[in-house]
Amino acid sequence: MDLRQKRYADTVVLSPVGRIDHSTSEGFKAALAPYMARCAVGLDRVLLDFVSVEYISSVGLRVLMLASKQAKTQGGSLGVAALQPAVKEIFDISRFTMVLDVFPSVREGLARLSPPALAAFDAG
Amino acid sequence: MPADERLTVKFWGTRGSIPVAMTSAEVRRKLIAALLRASGRTLDTPEKAAGFLERELDFAVSHTFGGDSSCVEIVTGRRDYVLCDLGSGARVFGNDVLATRGPSGNTFHAFMSHPHWDHIMGFPFFMPAYTSGNRIRIYGCHADLEEAFRGQHAAPSFPVEFSRLPAAIEFVRLEPERDYEIEGLRVRPKLQHHGGDSYGYRFQVNDKVVVYSTDAEHKLDDLAEIRSFADFFRDADLVIFDSQYSLAETTSIKEDWGHSSNVVGLELCQMARAKRLCLYHHEPVSDDEQIAALLAETRRLEEITRGDRRVEILAAFDGMEIAL
Numbered sequence: 183m184d185l186r187q188k189r190y191a192d193t194v195v196l197s198p199v200g201r202i203d204h205s206t207s208e209g210f211k212a213a214l215a216p217y218m219a220r221c222a223v224g225l226d227r228v229l230l231d232f233v234s235v236e237y238i239s240s241v242g243l244r245v246l247m248l249a250s251k252q253a254k255t256q257g258g259s260l261g262v263a264a265l266q267p268a269v270k271e272i273f274d275i276s277r278f279t280m281v282l283d284v285f286p287s288v289r290e291g292l293a294r295l296s297p298p299a300l301a302a303f304d305a306g
Numbered sequence: 307m308p309a310d311e312r313l314t315v316k317f318w319g320t321r322g323s324i325p326v327a328m329t330s331a332e333v334r335r336k337l338i339a340a341l342l343r344a345s346g347r348t349l350d351t352p353e354k355a356a357g358f359l360e361r362e363l364d365f366a367v368s369h370t371f372g373g374d375s376s377c378v379e380i381v382t383g384r385r386d387y388v389l390c391d392l393g394s395g396a397r398v399f400g401n402d403v404l405a406t407r408g409p410s411g412n413t414f415h416a417f418m419s420h421p422h423w424d425h426i427m428g429f430p431f432f433m434p435a436y437t438s439g440n441r442i443r444i445y446g447c448h449a450d451l452e453e454a455f456r457g458q459h460a461a462p463s464f465p466v467e468f469s470r471l472p473a474a475i476e477f478v479r480l481e482p483e484r485d486y487e488i489e490g491l492r493v494r495p496k497l498q499h500h501g502g503d504s505y506g507y508r509f510q511v512n513d514k515v516v517v518y519s520t521d522a523e524h525k526l527d528d529l530a531e532i533r534s535f536a537d538f539f540r541d542a543d544l545v546i547f548d549s550q551y552s553l554a555e556t557t558s559i560k561e562d563w564g565h566s567s568n569v570v571g572l573e574l575c576q577m578a579r580a581k582r583l584c585l586y587h588h589e590p591v592s593d594d595e596q597i598a599a600l601l602a603e604t605r606r607l608e609e610i611t612r613g614d615r616r617v618e619i620l621a622a623f624d625g626m627e628i629a630l
Contacts, residue, residue: 204529237611240553240569241526247557268610275603276569277554 183209185217193227193292193299194220199234202242211245218249223257227299229291233264243278250282259283263291313514313630314381315544319374319395320622322520322550322565322587323424326373332593339367366598371588372624374398375424378546380509380516386413386489390507390518390546392444395624396428403434410439415489418446419520420504421454429455430464438472445478445488447495447505452477480505496538498522500564508538514630515541517580520548520587523556523564524574532574539578543630546622547571549585549600568604575617583608584628585621597621 183206186197194217202210220226230246238246246262253260263285265273273279285291292300319325340363349355359368377395380388387403389396396416403412412434419425434440444451455477459468468475480486482497482505492510497503499522506519517539525531539545550565568585575583585604588597601621608617620628 204532207527240567240573241532243553243569244526244557247554251558271606271610272569275607276567277552281554281558 183213185210185213187217190292190300190302191296191298192225193229193296195229195231195288195292197231197234201237201239202235202245203237203239204241207239207241207245210242211248214245214249218252218258218260221249221253221256221258221260225258227259227295228253228261229285229288229295230260230262231264231288232262232269233266233288235266235269238269238272240276243272243276246278246282259295261285261291261295263288313383313511313516313543315516315546315628315630316379316381317377317395317586317622317624317626318379318399319377319391319393319428320371320586320588320624320626321373321375321393321424321590322548323375324590325375325394325424325427326590328370328373328594336367336594339363343367364598366594369623370594371597371621373590374624375427376419376520376587377428378518380491382490382511384490386415388489388491388509389414389416391419391425391520392416392427392429392432393425394428394431397431397433398624400428400432400434409434409437413441414443416442416444417493417495417507417518418444418448418451419498419506419518420500420502421446421448421451422502422504422521423458425521426454426458430459430466435471435473435475436466438474440473442473442475443478444475445480445493447480447482447497448503449479451479494538496535499525504564506538508542514543516630517542517545519545521564522548522566523562524566524570526557526570532577535574536577539574539580542575542578542580542582544582544584544628545571545575545578545580546584546586547574548587549604550587550589568600569607572604572608572611572617572619576611576613576615579615580617582618582620582628585619588622 221228261283374395375393376391378390456468482495494508495505504521509516549568553567553569605619
């Protein structure tokens with residue numbers, strides 16, 4: 183799975199596209215891995231822009247859980263933003279909104295994760 | 307079972323891990339909610355009151371999901387009884403048999419998921435075991451199944467030694483992934499992830515299939531395992547599924563605790579093209595409102611993820627019957 187990437191100061195915004203399910207989750211995990219390796223204290227923060235994600239299954243949510251655990255272990259910050267309504271419901275029902283940092287929009291996610299990243303985002 | 311008869315599943319115990327009972331505070335909360343809804347109405351006969359309860363109150367107000375631990379009956383239409391697990395619900399079932407069929411001359415076939423306490427604890431209070439002339443066949447894949455049953459009857463845990471039970475009790479060791487013909491049912495056990503292992507059972511008679519799959523954790527990144535369970539559930543009329551935890555719990559603080567979630571149950575049923583998913587082995591901490599909310603959320607999840615086929619979603623309660 184290709185992840186579009188944009189950098190705002192110390193924060194990388196990654197944008198997966200389509201469905202994250204049993205057929206795509208391994209690709210999603212592999213694509214995420216190099217960014218998660220740098221998601222650590224003093225390095226990068228990572229925000230996943232889910233605006234183009236149509237569906238996520240349990241195995242895709244597990245990839246997010248593993249990424250979140252890795253970020254916490256490394257002292258990093260990971261967030262998920264801009265969920266489509268159906269995907270937001272899946273997060274709610276699976277209780278992932280209780281264990282991941284989920285934001286209504288990329289801007290609000292950046293505001294929480296990193297003020298310098300928000301400034302860079304607003305500067306265009 | 308004759309081809310024109312329906313298979314029925316009766317739930318005698320649906321709670322996971324440990325039996326629970328409603329507290330006085332919970333009963334009071336239900337009564338207050340019901341009385342408020344009844345305000346201004348004339349409910350001056352039992353019929354009017356019963357009709358009001360059925361039509362106008364939510365299930366979580368007018369009923370309870372119950373608190374007995376695992377015990378499910380598969381009614382085949384034959385004389386012998388078929389059960390899955392002998393948790394505390396088996397006590398209620400045994401008393402019902404005494405009341406409806408009499409104390410002796412009955413045969414029971416019990417298929418055990420595993421010998422953890424909540425799945426065997428009803429047996430010391432299973433009255434048919436205390437009457438000669440009854441026959442009890444206990445099936446399972448665990449080598450130590452008989453030892454577990456005998457152990458809970460031994461001092462200092464219980465006053466009646468297993469060897470003193472008058473009923474004829476036999477233990478029958480099964481092998482997973484093999485088909486057996488028992489009491490008109492084709493039965494296939496399957497190994498599941500759980501501490502000390504557990505086994506699910508696929509029961510088939512004529513064209514009806516019931517899967518009993520409790521105390522099972524599913525490793526989401528193991529595609530072969532996911533596919534093997536989808537095959538085990540394939541085209542089932544009913545899948546009774548351990549949904550004790552949320553998906554977030556099973557992938558974080560309760561990973562490797564040996565249980566599953568509503569989300570994974572639905573995905574497996576969708577992959578398997580099963581007709582009904584029954585949420586089962588309810589978390590003992592959950593009250594009726596929380597289990598009702600779990601049911602509503604799972605139905606909503608089914609709506610927003612539905613492909614070309616609907617899966618009917620149910621939540622088991624003690625006393626529930628499903629005719630297939």
